[in-house]
Amino acid sequence: MSLDAVLSRIDEMLPDALERLSALLRIPSISTDPAYKADCARAADWLAADLAGLGFKAESRPTPGHPMVVAHGEGPSSGEGRHLLFYGHYDVQPVDPLELWHRDPFDPAIEETPKGRVIRARGSSDDKGQLMTFIEACRAWKAVHGTLPGKLTIFLEGEEESGSPSLVPFMKENARELTADVALICDTGLHEDKYPAITTMLRGMVKEQVTIHAADKDLHSGMYGGAAANPIRVLAKILAGLHDDSGRVTLPGFYDDVDELPDAIRAQWQKLPFDHAKFLGDVGLSVPAGEQDRTPLEMLWSRPTCEFNGITGGYTGAGFKTVLPAEARAKVSFRLVSRQDPGKISAAFRAYVRSMLPPDCTADFGPDDGNSPASVMEITDPAFEAARAALSEEWGLPTAYVGSGGSIPIAGYFKSVLGMDAMLIGFARDDDQIHSPNEKYDVESFHKGIRSWARILARLA
Ligand SMILES: [Zn+2]
Numbered sequence: 001m002s003l004d005a006v007l008s009r010i011d012e013m014l015p016d017a018l019e020r021l022s023a024l025l026r027i028p029s030i031s032t033d034p035a036y037k038a039d040c041a042r043a044a045d046w047l048a049a050d051l052a053g054l055g056f057k058a059e060s061r062p063t064p065g066h067p068m069v070v071a072h073g074e075g076p077s078s079g080e081g082r083h084l085l086f087y088g089h090y091d092v093q094p095v096d097p098l099e100l101w102h103r104d105p106f107d108p109a110i111e112e113t114p115k116g117r118v119i120r121a122r123g124s125s126d127d128k129g130q131l132m133t134f135i136e137a138c139r140a141w142k143a144v145h146g147t148l149p150g151k152l153t154i155f156l157e158g159e160e161e162s163g164s165p166s167l168v169p170f171m172k173e174n175a176r177e178l179t180a181d182v183a184l185i186c187d188t189g190l191h192e193d194k195y196p197a198i199t200t201m202l203r204g205m206v207k208e209q210v211t212i213h214a215a216d217k218d219l220h221s222g223m224y225g226g227a228a229a230n231p232i233r234v235l236a237k238i239l240a241g242l243h244d245d246s247g248r249v250t251l252p253g254f255y256d257d258v259d260e261l262p263d264a265i266r267a268q269w270q271k272l273p274f275d276h277a278k279f280l281g282d283v284g285l286s287v288p289a290g291e292q293d294r295t296p297l298e299m300l301w302s303r304p305t306c307e308f309n310g311i312t313g314g315y316t317g318a319g320f321k322t323v324l325p326a327e328a329r330a331k332v333s334f335r336l337v338s339r340q341d342p343g344k345i346s347a348a349f350r351a352y353v354r355s356m357l358p359p360d361c362t363a364d365f366g367p368d369d370g371n372s373p374a375s376v377m378e379i380t381d382p383a384f385e386a387a388r389a390a391l392s393e394e395w396g397l398p399t400a401y402v403g404s405g406g407s408i409p410i411a412g413y414f415k416s417v418l419g420m421d422a423m424l425i426g427f428a429r430d431d432d433q434i435h436s437p438n439e440k441y442d443v444e445s446f447h448k449g450i451r452s453w454a455r456i457l458a459r460l461a
Contacts, residue, residue, distance in 0.1 A: 002145065003458045009140040010450050017136045017450065018110065018119060018443070020050070024090070024128050025108040025121040031066055031091035032162040040066040040158045043090045047156055050135065054142050056154065063166035066091060066158030070177070073138070075150035081461040082383060083151040085180035085420070087410060088131025088187065089160035092123035093435045100437035110443065115431075118440035126434035129441035130186040130426055131156060133449030137457060140450070150461030153180055157410075160187075164409065171417045182383050183414045184456075188426035190445070191402055192273050196391035196452070198384065199424035201301060201403035202411055204336035204374035206345045210353055211329045211364045212238070219324040229360050231328040232313045238356045239330060242306050247291040249306045249334075251348045257339040261302050268400040269297050301403025305335040335405070342371035375412045377421040383460055387423055390455035394448055427452070 010017075029043035030036040044060040044067040051058035051071040058071035069090070075081065095105040103109060108121035119129065134154070141149045155178060159166055171178055191197040212231040219228050244250055261269070276296035280286055290299035299305075313328030315321035334345050353363050377384070379401055391399040404424070411422045427445040428434065 003454065005144045006137075006140050006454045006458070007451055009144050010136065010447070010454060013136070013140060013143075014443075014447055014450075017132070017139075018446070020136075021119065021124075021129055021132045021446070022108045022121075024132065025119075025123055026106055028106045029066075029091050029123070029158065030094050030161075031159050033094060037066070040091055044069050044156070044158055047090055047135075051154060054135070054138055055148060056152075058154075061170075063159075063170055065162075065166045068158065068166070068170055069154070069156035070174070071152075071154040072177075073148040073152040073154075075148050075152075075461060076145075081150035082181040083153070084457075084461055085153040085155055085178065085183045085414075086131075086134050087155050087157070087183060087185045087414075087422075088134070089127045089157040090123075090131065091158045091161050092126070092128070093161050095122050095437070097437065102438060105437075105439070111440070113440075115442070117443040119443060119446065120438060120440040122439055124439055124441040125428045125432035125445075126439070127160070127187050129446055130428065130449065133427065133446060134184070134186055134453050136450040137453035140454060141457060148461075149457040151180075152461065153178065160410075167410070168413055168417060171413060175418055179418045179420060181420075182381065182460075183411075183418075183420045183422035185408070185411060185414075185422050185424045186426050186449075187408070187410075188404070188424045189428035189430065189432075190426075191400065192275075193429045193431070195272065195397050196395045196399040196425075196427075197402045198388060198391070198399065199404050199408070199411075200377040200379055200384070200401045201337070202375040202407050202424075203301075203304070203403070203405060204340065204342060204372045204412075205407055206334040206336060206342045206349075206371045207369045208332045208334075208346060208349055209329065209366060209369075210235075210238075210332065211327050212357075213327045213362045213364070214360060215324070215326050218326050221322040221324050224324055225322075228324050229358060230324050231361060232325060234356070234358060234361050235311070235313065235328040235330055238353055239308055239311070239332070241356065242332075242352075246293070247289065249304065251306070251345070251352055253348055254304065254306075254340075254345065257341065257344075258304060259338040261298070265401055268398075269295070269301075269402075271398065272297065272400050272402070297403075300405040302337055304337045304340060307333050307335075309333055336372075337374045338376060340374060342373055346371065372407060372409070372412055375407075375415050375422075377411075377415075377423070381421060384423060386459040387425065387456050390459050391425070391452055394452045394455050425452070425456075 056071035
């Protein structure tokens with residue numbers, strides 16, 4: 001059995017794979033700090049050389065920022081599988097505050113912990129450990145079969161932790177070369193630290209800044225209070241009107257383009273362990289505050305939101321000043337799902353605000369700040385079921401299609417720029433301390449991650 005041979009090879013090679021990961025982790029590729037520019041280039045070169053050694057045509061390509069690594073590999077000539085594109089990022093977050101690390105962040109070591117063995121270093125989980133799971137699966141395949149499993153493109157970014165300024169221009173300039181049948185993104189985690197998952201729904205975002213104006217200057221409430229319009233009162237009424245008592249957003253048409261969950265996905269989510277009491281308890285809360293006829297997972301993954309992120313106006317310093325302010329401001333954001341159109345939601349919000357203005361009050365909006373639609377992957381593509389089966393087999397647990405409450409921009413770009421659906425598959429755990437001191441990646445995540453990709457490649461490539 002050819003897959004069994006690859007899996008055995010992965011088991012045997014684990015110590016060597018950890019050594020290779022350690023070599024990559026020793027390169028301090030902090031993308032946001034110009035002092036590490038040469039190190040970012042060195043990490044890209046290291047990866048391009050490693051991939052070239054596996055038979056990929058691999059290059060570190062310059063951008064105005066840090067380089068992109070692009071590698072193309074071919075499988076056996078008879079291969080009839082899909083062309084897969086794998087994405088990861090080789091840059092890491094800064095390490096401050098350094099004194100909170102119990103070892104040098106760029107001197108990785110394997111540590112025994114009560115929860116098992118971990119490799120500790122900046123980038124061990126986010127994202128060098130994760131991206132190396134895929135490369136190690138390719139290496140084991142090549143060692144056993146003499147070729148890669150199929151047509152593969154590997155695309156590794158070096159600016160993910162610093163806003164990805166070069167990503168979309170690079171994707172547009174190289175669209176033909178980077179377009180494959182499906183994208184694989186390894187930068188997410190296991191569900192509840194244990195269950196394999198494929199993220200297929202990511203919420204989008206609309207950000208609105210509104211200023212309500214009334215009198216042409218601040219007034220004294222002793223002289224004008226009672227007679228003058230107060231923009232804070234107007235704003236408070238506007239914001240309070242955006243939700244009804246059951247937690248639904250009241251904007252006309254807000255739910256028009258929100259799809260109900262397919263029954264199969266609903267059934268998967270019902271079986272997913274999710275301890276919402278602990279989830280809320282961890283932050284000092286107890287009662288889910290969203291739409292009352294929805295489960296907490298639906299509130300987080302498949303339902304849209306309207307949230308107030310900041311509100312200012314009047315006097316907010318120490319003591320008291322009985323001012324009637326000339327203006328009041330709020331920042332309001334919407335998380336979008338399904339087919340909700342950012343432009344339509346923005347227009348509905350602004351029309352609602354204007355409809356609520358009493359005489360003498362006006363509203364300004366903006367500046368606009370990068371709205372994006374939700375990403376929903378086409379899971380009817382059989383590749384998704386094949387990957388799900390492969391993950392369930394490796395982990396011995398059912399694999400669910402899950403949502404992500406936040407946005408993961410790269411998945412949206414693959415869809416909007418290259419027209420590709422993406423599977424987000426990752427093996428990080430909640431306590432990996434990514435972006436924080438003492439980041440680690442479980443050796444089990446690394447090992448089973450490599451085996452997972454081998455099983456996925458066997459089915460898809
Ligand atoms: Zn990451």
